[in-house]
Amino acid sequence: MKRGIPLSAGLLIWIILLSVLLSGCSGKEEPGAQPASAAPAAAGDVTLVIGAYSVAKDAVGEILPQFQQYWKDKTGQKVSFQESYEASGTQARAIAGGFEADVTILSLEGDVDKLVKAGLVDKNWKDAPYQGMVTRSIVVLGTRKGNPLGIHQFQDLARPGVKVLYPNPKTSGGAQWDINAIYGAGLKQSEREQGKKDPAAAKAFLEAVHQNIESLDKSGRASMAAFEYGVGDVIVTYENELLARMAKGAQYDLVVPDDTILIENPAAVVDSYVDKHGTRKVAEAFLDYLRTPEAQEIFAKHGFRPVEEQAMNAHRSEYPDPPGLFDIQYLGGWSEVRSSLYSKRGIWYQILAGI
Amino acid sequence: MNSTLLRHKGWTWGFRTTVLLYFLILIVLPIAGVYVNSLSDGWTAFVQNIGDPIAWKAVLLTLKLALTATIINALVGTMAAWVLVRYEFPGKSLLNSIVDLPFALPTAVGGLMILVLLGPNSIVGKAAASVGLDLVFHQPAIIVAMVFVTFPFVIRAIQPLLEELDRSAEEASYTLGASRTRTFFHVILPAMVPGILSGAMLAFSRALAEFGAVVLVAGNIPGRTLTASVYIFGEVESDNEAGAAAVSILLLTLSFIILWLINLVQTRRMSR
Numbered sequence: 328m329k330r331g332i333p334l335s336a337g338l339l340i341w342i343i344l345l346s347v348l349l350s351g352c353s354g355k356e357e358p359g360a361q362p363a364s365a366a367p368a369a370a371g372d373v374t375l376v377i378g379a380y381s382v383a384k385d386a387v388g389e390i391l392p393q394f395q396q397y398w399k400d401k402t403g404q405k406v407s408f409q410e411s412y413e414a415s416g417t418q419a420r421a422i423a424g425g426f427e428a429d430v431t432i433l434s435l436e437g438d439v440d441k442l443v444k445a446g447l448v449d450k451n452w453k454d455a456p457y458q459g460m461v462t463r464s465i466v467v468l469g470t471r472k473g474n475p476l477g478i479h480q481f482q483d484l485a486r487p488g489v490k491v492l493y494p495n496p497k498t499s500g501g502a503q504w505d506i507n508a509i510y511g512a513g514l515k516q517s518e519r520e521q522g523k524k525d526p527a528a529a530k531a532f533l534e535a536v537h538q539n540i541e542s543l544d545k546s547g548r549a550s551m552a553a554f555e556y557g558v559g560d561v562i563v564t565y566e567n568e569l570l571a572r573m574a575k576g577a578q579y580d581l582v583v584p585d586d587t588i589l590i591e592n593p594a595a596v597v598d599s600y601v602d603k604h605g606t607r608k609v610a611e612a613f614l615d616y617l618r619t620p621e622a623q624e625i626f627a628k629h630g631f632r633p634v635e636e637q638a639m640n641a642h643r644s645e646y647p648d649p650p651g652l653f654d655i656q657y658l659g660g661w662s663e664v665r666s667s668l669y670s671k672r673g674i675w676y677q678i679l680a681g682i
Numbered sequence: 683m684n685s686t687l688l689r690h691k692g693w694t695w696g697f698r699t700t701v702l703l704y705f706l707i708l709i710v711l712p713i714a715g716v717y718v719n720s721l722s723d724g725w726t727a728f729v730q731n732i733g734d735p736i737a738w739k740a741v742l743l744t745l746k747l748a749l750t751a752t753i754i755n756a757l758v759g760t761m762a763a764w765v766l767v768r769y770e771f772p773g774k775s776l777l778n779s780i781v782d783l784p785f786a787l788p789t790a791v792g793g794l795m796i797l798v799l800l801g802p803n804s805i806v807g808k809a810a811a812s813v814g815l816d817l818v819f820h821q822p823a824i825i826v827a828m829v830f831v832t833f834p835f836v837i838r839a840i841q842p843l844l845e846e847l848d849r850s851a852e853e854a855s856y857t858l859g860a861s862r863t864r865t866f867f868h869v870i871l872p873a874m875v876p877g878i879l880s881g882a883m884l885a886f887s888r889a890l891a892e893f894g895a896v897v898l899v900a901g902n903i904p905g906r907t908l909t910a911s912v913y914i915f916g917e918v919e920s921d922n923e924a925g926a927a928a929v930s931i932l933l934l935t936l937s938f939i940i941l942w943l944i945n946l947v948q949t950r951r952m953s954r
Contacts, residue, residue: 416919495902498919542819542901543908545915549898557802558819671922679904680735 372405373609376600378428380415380438380501381548382568383462383592386629387432390622394613406609414546416500422597423447429601429610432461432594432617434501436661439593447599455595461617462567463632464590465652466508468582469554469562469569478561480584481512485535492554493563496669498545503664505547505563506675508588509533510668511658515586515651526667526674534678554579565590566646570630586651592631716934720927731928736904740913741932747821747909748889751828756882759836760874766837767844784833792830793898796823800899819901824909827895832885839881840874847873880944887937 379387391408398406413421415434422428423445431448433439439459442448453459470478476489484491493509494502513532517525541559544550547568554562555577562569569581596614601607616622623638632646633639639646658664668674721728732738766778784792800817801807810817817823847870855865893911901907902916910929917926 420921495916498916540901540903543903545897545902545912545919553819556797556818557807676736681905682735 371403372407373606374407374409374604375430375606375609375613376409376411376428376604377430377432378411378413378418378422378426378597379432380418380434380592381412381546382434382501382565382571383432384412385571386462386626386631389625389629390617393621393625394616397616398609398612401612404609414499414501414548416498419500427600427603428597429604429606430594430613431597432592434592435503436591436593436655437503437665438500439595440661442595442597447597448595449598452593452595455614456618457634458591459593459595460591460634461594461614462592462626463634464565464567464592464630465583465632465649466505466563466587466590467566467569468584469564469572469579470582471560472578472580474580474582476560478582481509481532481536481586482516484509484539484561484563485532486539489539489561490541490559491536491539491561491563492542492544492550492559493540494547494550495543495545496675499547501547501565502550503669504565504588504590506533506668507655507658507664508584509536509563510674511588511653512584512586512651514658515653530674530678533674537678566632567630574630583647583649584651585649586653587649588657589652589654591634591654713934716927716930720924720931723924727924728928728931731925732932734925736908737913737925737929739905740908740910741929743821743905743908744890744910744933745936747824748828748886751825751832751889752882752886754825754829755832755836755885756878759833759881759885760840760878763837763840763844763874763877767841781837782834784831789827789831789892789894790898793827793895796826796830796895796899800826818899819907821907823899824896824907827899828889828892831892831895832888835885835888836878836881839884840877843874843877844870876947876950879947883940883944883947887940890933890937 377387377391387410391410395406395408398404411418411421411426411428415438418431419433419438419441422431423441431439431442436459439448439452443450443452468478468481468484470476476483476486478484478489483489493505496502496506510529510533513529514524514526516532517523517528521528542550542553544553547564550562551564551568551572553559555572566581566583569579573579573581594614594617596607596610598607601610618635620635620637623633623635624641627633627638627642627645633642655661655664659667666673670676720731762781766774766781797818798804799806800810800823802811802818807817815822817826852865852869855869860868891911892909893915896909897912897915900909900912902912904913908916910933914926914929917923917929
């Protein structure tokens, strides 16, 4: 083409090269920065790195300053925090991949198991009080104000013309709770009708609900956002997520189905990293603190069901147990659910692929 | 700096080496890595990953939607380029600069805007819903997202051709008694065709890969609204890297063929 072009092209290449060099330098600094600040700082002070799942953000953010005060009163040591909030599965993968969190709060047991498998968390982490759990919730249905379609049970989601939203458990581990709830409600129904659990009937039920799916979002948050933009009639989500939205002024109806699943969210000390950072004492104290009535009260304020009895009793009237409430054991426990529902060619895959 | 300095042997050698290294490290290695990674489990695993109904349905859907978006862009883009070159009107240069904005905007923001403007609570969304048409979270929204992110390609490919077009050829056509339509189809359009083709092919391969905007406005339901890029994301998230790499290879190979075709079209144009 014209003469000027090679000159400007050459210039462009130099500019690109220069920027690559520059970003190369700053890129080198980044990974170094993390362990540096995560390691014990000046004598007496301590930094606790917290890797949590995104939904816990508001509640944990409120608990941290209280724990700071508590720890200062108890030991005179000043503890500061580094917080990271990601979708539960992403967070677990980040920690397994080298994000050196001291304490992790995740949405489901399976994600802590990933850390156990990576050799970072002790395999006996469930020996802690409440089997290692810090909060509970249940799976509920959110409808438009006034519940115009008269949705009361999971069975109503399979009615023709009802547009349903839930996230994809393939991209969001937390969404497994939602699918477990629908599948379990199908099992419950088959148990009532036939006297025994019938996995085939439960699969057919999940399939019928899936026919009405309007959007299969990548995370619970994305699903909620879509619902907020006016998409769909019903969202299948956690009670705490919906309560938090409604507390911020969203005009929805919260419907508690008779048959639904009890959600339990774990927290654990990441043994390898606390030993590396020398933060085991404060990390374990923090985990214990999460289960104190004070911290549990904060969780309750943000829509979670406390695991601790005293705090739970105080909120009993807000968090009634639905008559058909079941837990993960009803579905055979996590390892059974992982292999039957979410394995490579499991029930969930068959429903998605339409086979 | 002048071009004689740049023609010095040392400079040429230095440029060539840096460019080749740059190309190798930043482009060839990662792409080769995808191929190697995907085929590391052997061909049968690869075929199995591609043969997954969710995977091939996602690829087919992506091809279909990207093709639709490309046709829309080829038509509208040609008209837009024509207007931008041939007509004088106030605000033309401003409009001309706006054309490139979809490149500058994070595509997720584009997706968000589509969600807000076409969503069920918007005027357009309500009007569409009243005639029983779903926009957002269905295929139309995906096409809109693809059109949005690939909008500049066709325009920018045609503009220089139109500007370079020899006016005398056009005038000669009129003088020889050809009508406006005849002149357009026999003189002007042939000059624009290479631009339309290469712009459209670039737009197509970009639309195939679009993720940020699509993931927000699509329902991501396998077989209905799950595109290939979102499928890949899902497979990475659920620790099935081989499945993700297999579909990536399919997209990569397609894009490679397309880019090679563009190159053919352009060299043909140059040699004429």
